[in-house]
Amino acid sequence: MELKDEVAIVTGGGFGIGEAVCLKLAAAGAAVGIADINIKNAERVAGLVTTAGGRALAMKVDVMSSAEIKNMVQQVMDTFGRVDILVNNVGVSPKGPKGEGLRTWLISDEEWDFTMRVNLTSAFYCCREVIPHMMSRKSGKIVLMSSSVGKQGAGGGTAIAPYGASKAGVINLTFTLARELASQNIRVNSVSPGLVEGTMMRASASPESNERAAQKIPLKRFGKPAELAEAIYFLVSPASSYITGEILDCNGGMVMD
Numbered sequence: 001m002e003l004k005d006e007v008a009i010v011t012g013g014g015f016g017i018g019e020a021v022c023l024k025l026a027a028a029g030a031a032v033g034i035a036d037i038n039i040k041n042a043e044r045v046a047g048l049v050t051t052a053g054g055r056a057l058a059m060k061v062d063v064m065s066s067a068e069i070k071n072m073v074q075q076v077m078d079t080f081g082r083v084d085i086l087v088n089n090v091g092v093s094p095k096g097p098k099g100e101g102l103r104t105w106l107i108s109d110e111e112w113d114f115t116m117r118v119n120l121t122s123a124f125y126c127c128r129e130v131i132p133h134m135m136s137r138k139s140g141k142i143v144l145m146s147s148s149v150g151k152q153g154a155g156g157g158t159a160i161a162p163y164g165a166s167k168a169g170v171i172n173l174t175f176t177l178a179r180e181l182a183s184q185n186i187r188v189n190s191v192s193p194g195l196v197e198g199t200m201m202r203a204s205a206s207p208e209s210n211e212r213a214a215q216k217i218p219l220k221r222f223g224k225p226a227e228l229a230e231a232i233y234f235l236v237s238p239a240s241s242y243i244t245g246e247i248l249d250c251n252g253g254m255v256m257d
């Protein structure tokens, strides 16, 4: 119970990696605010947490709205009285009509703006709201979700330019926040997944293309949401107390830098 009495907010917590993070943090003793645009899934995950004896609050939140994020943090403060951990896990990767990646010159203004707002601007909005609460306690842990694409660029498969650019932005935001907040005992890190099974993001790809992609990974398989949750848990647990400004690769060796 290393996170006993702590309170976490997980965005996009209703499915995929976010769901696994909620279950992991709750199992470690944290109360979890589960924010998702899909309230049914957030409630489902909250049900799993409470059935296992944990504390959870499901919230319908569209992370594109700064007002909804402000309200999300207030709800968590009203319910649990503090915020120790933020995992801004939410992320989207728009696809073409047949689920394929989009070439940069075919991307619309709307697709570009949408991806930036969900993946990068949401991180800014969430951090802006939780940081004052963390500063008042001189303690906090923030994990932002990046991607191997944020380091290497899009490969022309399902990954596309605004996705990679937004994830590179997340990496840079992590560095800046880590420097700004170190004196406040607030650690800011990022996790960089490669390809993760059982997520909405992989659902549109065919089994054959998923298998081809898996064979290019040194560990020859996709990651599991629970494996990403372990990496995130490490970054919010006392085991990482001397780590800030780190971009933790969790990708089976897909990216080595």
Ligand SMILES: NC(=O)c1ccc[n+]([C@@H]2O[C@H](COP(=O)([O-])OP(=O)(O)OC[C@H]3O[C@@H](n4cnc5c(N)ncnc54)[C@H](O)[C@@H]3O)[C@@H](O)[C@H]2O)c1
Pocket: 011, 012, 013, 014, 015, 016, 017, 018, 035, 036, 037, 038, 041, 061, 062, 063, 064, 089, 090, 091, 092, 118, 145, 146, 147, 148, 192, 193, 194, 195, 196, 197, 198, 199, 200, 201, 202
């Ligand atoms: N799955 C992968 O292979 C992969 C690879 C690299 C990075 N990532 C990153 O990991 C994170 C989680 O990915 P995942 O694959 O588990 O995602 P997913 O698509 O399986 O789930 C995302 C969750 O976010 C929610 N969501 C989407 N838009 C939202 C919005 N505007 N407001 C609130 N909630 C919203 C969805 O309802 C869903 O519950 C993302 O940041 C993603 O970019 C995933």
